[in-house]
Amino acid sequence: MSGGELRVGIISFAHLHAVSYAGCLAAIPDARLVAIADDDPRRGTTMAARFGVDYASDSAELLARPDIDAVIVTSENAHHAAHVIAAAAAGKHVLCEKPLATTREDALTMIAACREAGVVLQTAFPMRFSPPVIALRDAIAAGAVGEPLAVMATNHGRMPPGWFSDPILAGGGAIMDHTVHVADLLRWILGREVVSVYAEAATRMHPGIAVDDVGMLLLTFDGGLFASLDASWSRPATWPTWGGLTIEVVGDAGVIAMDAFNQNVQHYDDRDGTYRLVPWGQGGDPTMVATFVEAARTGSPPPVTGEDGLRALEVVLAAYVSAASHRPEPCPSS
Amino acid sequence: MMRVAIVGAGSLGSVHARAAASLPGVRVSWVADIDRERAADLAGQVGASASADVGGVLGRDDVDAVVVAVPTDRHREVVELAAESGKHVFCEKPLALTLPGARAMIAACDRAGVRLMAGQVVRFFPEYARIGALLREGAVGRVATVRARRLNVHPGSHRSWYADPARSGGLIVDLMIHDLDTLRWYFGEAERVMAHDLSTRPSAGTLDYAVATIRFRGGEVGHVEASWAHQGFRTSIEVAGDAGLLRHDSQEGISLRTERPGSKGGDYLVPISPAEESPYRAELRHFFDRLADGEPFLTPGEEAAASLALALAVRDSARTGQPIVPESIVLGDGPVVPGAGAGSLAEVTA
Ligand SMILES: NC(=O)c1ccc[n+]([C@@H]2O[C@H](COP(=O)([O-])OP(=O)(O)OC[C@H]3O[C@@H](n4cnc5c(N)ncnc54)[C@H](O)[C@@H]3O)[C@@H](O)[C@H]2O)c1
Numbered sequence: 297m298s299g300g301e302l303r304v305g306i307i308s309f310a311h312l313h314a315v316s317y318a319g320c321l322a323a324i325p326d327a328r329l330v331a332i333a334d335d336d337p338r339r340g341t342t343m344a345a346r347f348g349v350d351y352a353s354d355s356a357e358l359l360a361r362p363d364i365d366a367v368i369v370t371s372e373n374a375h376h377a378a379h380v381i382a383a384a385a386a387g388k389h390v391l392c393e394k395p396l397a398t399t400r401e402d403a404l405t406m407i408a409a410c411r412e413a414g415v416v417l418q419t420a421f422p423m424r425f426s427p428p429v430i431a432l433r434d435a436i437a438a439g440a441v442g443e444p445l446a447v448m449a450t451n452h453g454r455m456p457p458g459w460f461s462d463p464i465l466a467g468g469g470a471i472m473d474h475t476v477h478v479a480d481l482l483r484w485i486l487g488r489e490v491v492s493v494y495a496e497a498a499t500r501m502h503p504g505i506a507v508d509d510v511g512m513l514l515l516t517f518d519g520g521l522f523a524s525l526d527a528s529w530s531r532p533a534t535w536p537t538w539g540g541l542t543i544e545v546v547g548d549a550g551v552i553a554m555d556a557f558n559q560n561v562q563h564y565d566d567r568d569g570t571y572r573l574v575p576w577g578q579g580g581d582p583t584m585v586a587t588f589v590e591a592a593r594t595g596s597p598p599p600v601t602g603e604d605g606l607r608a609l610e611v612v613l614a615a616y617v618s619a620a621s622h623r624p625e626p627c628p629s630s
Numbered sequence: 631m632m633r634v635a636i637v638g639a640g641s642l643g644s645v646h647a648r649a650a651a652s653l654p655g656v657r658v659s660w661v662a663d664i665d666r667e668r669a670a671d672l673a674g675q676v677g678a679s680a681s682a683d684v685g686g687v688l689g690r691d692d693v694d695a696v697v698v699a700v701p702t703d704r705h706r707e708v709v710e711l712a713a714e715s716g717k718h719v720f721c722e723k724p725l726a727l728t729l730p731g732a733r734a735m736i737a738a739c740d741r742a743g744v745r746l747m748a749g750q751v752v753r754f755f756p757e758y759a760r761i762g763a764l765l766r767e768g769a770v771g772r773v774a775t776v777r778a779r780r781l782n783v784h785p786g787s788h789r790s791w792y793a794d795p796a797r798s799g800g801l802i803v804d805l806m807i808h809d810l811d812t813l814r815w816y817f818g819e820a821e822r823v824m825a826h827d828l829s830t831r832p833s834a835g836t837l838d839y840a841v842a843t844i845r846f847r848g849g850e851v852g853h854v855e856a857s858w859a860h861q862g863f864r865t866s867i868e869v870a871g872d873a874g875l876l877r878h879d880s881q882e883g884i885s886l887r888t889e890r891p892g893s894k895g896g897d898y899l900v901p902i903s904p905a906e907e908s909p910y911r912a913e914l915r916h917f918f919d920r921l922a923d924g925e926p927f928l929t930p931g932e933e934a935a936a937s938l939a940l941a942l943a944v945r946d947s948a949r950t951g952q953p954i955v956p957e958s959i960v961l962g963d964g965p966v967v968p969g970a971g972a973g974s975l976a977e978v979t980a
Pocket residue numbers: 637638639640641642643662663664665668684699700701702704708722723724749751789804899
């Protein structure tokens with residue numbers, strides 16, 4: 297590591313979260329973005345110019361650079377495995393976009409590769425660093441609602457453009473895209489594992505796509521606690537914001553409701569005839585990227601691991617099995 | 631002039647007595663309650679006579695129709711007695727606690743040649759009726775998901791019989807049935823339900839919360855919640871389709887609000903919002919209008935029985951931990967309802 301500063305590469309801007317992560321890196325004194333690899337030269341060169349860094353057409357070229365300590369992998373879901381495994385082989389620490397992978401085998405191989413190479417593998421779950429989510433966890437830990445018994449959660453959005461609705465590249469639809477955040481948060485907040493999953497999946501909002509855009513999940517955790525999660529891409533184009541994430545917990549001594557993205561200014565804009573919600577909250581990305589930089593620089597364990605990514609993925613995979621079998625399905629690690 | 635007897639002078643009996651008394655062409659002639667004091671108190675408010683002898687009141691010549699607002703486990707005996715006495719019946723929801731019970735009540739009314747309407751009042755709430763009308767117009771295109779919530783304090787704090795599932799049916803049959811009935815009205819019959827209910831967990835104590843996913847035969851995916859774990863009363867509904875989204879939240883659509891020092895939570899029962907007519911008056915007006923013109927009720931006994939069948943399927947799913955196909959339950963002893971659902975929406979929106 298040169299001069300204690302973490303030198304970071306980003307592999308692919310297929311997932312637009314990469315733009316936010318690059319911006320976060322720029323604000324961290326101990327980190328520097330030095331190169332971007334992207335198999336789409338137009339996108340790659342545009343982003344390299346935007347952030348004033350080198351461009352590589354091939355991720356192997358980026359990973360071969362000895363002056364790079366760590367990478368952020370924001371490629372299509374199905375490509376995470378190849379990129380993370382190659383990064384581990386090159387001795388680079390990895391922050392990998394969610395979902396960690398599209399198959400359990402890939403996720404296990406990625407975790408093993410990083411462990412053997414002695415590099416950090418952090419799954420990018422920015423909602424763990426969202427202030428309302430942290431406040432919810434703290435309140436529950438302090439006994440605000442007593443013992444949690446049941447949970448209602450939503451993670452709604454619009455269908456993201458491009459490969460997100462490609463069954464191979466994305467590995468699924470709304471359930472793949474939107475289940476892992478809440479699955480991870482509930483594991484973290486409740487300190488319990490998901491033992492079984494029931495799901496209804498459908499394609500109704502976007503006729504003709506080959507993946508689900510409706511996902512309604514019922515989860516059972518160890519100890520018997522149940523949770524529902526609506527992961528649907530059900531926000532219309534006229535919805536004033538991209539979507540949202542809510543969690544409501546029924547405890548034996550009360551109820552607590554969290555709406556993570558309900559931190560907005562309402563904007564009625566006659567200039568273009570729109571109504572929008574303009575967020576004033578900073579979201580979890582800056583803190584998440586900072587924790588990765590810290591873990592990679594010091595070799596300390598990251599706050600969110602590859603195993604966390606695996607567990608959340610297992611909920612997704614069980615949901616898809618259930619959506620086809622119409623039965624509650626067990627989660628493999630439970 | 632229609633002369634109506636109110637049987638059960640509790641919370642809903644009081645609501646119905648006042649609503650009936652305000653309807654032109656309707657007079658509350660009797661109020662009957664096994665609790666004589668309650669009967670007398672309510673009778674005094676609406677200019678009726680009071681009695682603790684329910685059978686005696688039902689047999690009187692100056693009673694043409696009966697409103698049944700006794701605890702749910704008593705619905706059947708009062709409805710059957712009213713039918714045998716030749717009186718038309720309006721019965722509070724849930725119609726019955728079991729499907730055989732519901733069928734017996736329907737059959738008793740059919741045999742006696744009297745008509746039976748159930749108080750599935752949400753169909754008469756203007757916001758839910760408006761959503762139904764908009765859906766019929768195709769306001770959101772093809773429906774993908776529907777989310778309905780109905781949250782309340784535990785009614786056992788108000789009347790102890792609610793806390794006994796053998797008397798009230800429990801949270802799903804007593805409270806969730808409102809939204810189950812409304813969603814059947816919007817979307818037709820369910821293909822499959824899966825549910826969880828805190829009352830099946832020993833840890834829950836007296837509070838209760840239940841959630842169900844419902845796959846409708848048309849492919850719509852529903853998420854329905856009912857709670858006796860919240861403070862105050864709240865309902866919301868959201869319907870998302872490929873061309874838009876409709877939503878209503880009782881905590882957001884408030885046109886009059888009073889706050890006073892020391893006031894809390896809110897009342898457990900009937901949400902008040904300034905409107906031309908309360909939904910409870912609207913449903914009774916519908917009852918008497920349809921008795922007069924002979925046209926079908928929006929919520930006849932058969933519709934309420936079909937909604938009960940769905941509620942029982944949800945409850946069974948929560949108890950067994952497995953998805954349930956409601957049809958198999960309904961068809962167990964012959965179909966309860968001949969193709970209800972979306973078709974009947976026309977009546978209210980017309
Ligand atoms: N539609 C709605 O919004 C709504 C809301 C609440 C309750 N309800 C329904 O209304 C019904 C009554 O509920 P409530 O909250 O008014 O109950 P309540 O306990 O307030 O009143 C019931 C009354 O019935 C009397 N009673 C009991 N057994 C009787 C009998 N055999 N004959 C005559 N009177 C008898 C009791 O003395 C009491 O006065 C229930 O079926 C309930 O599910 C409907």
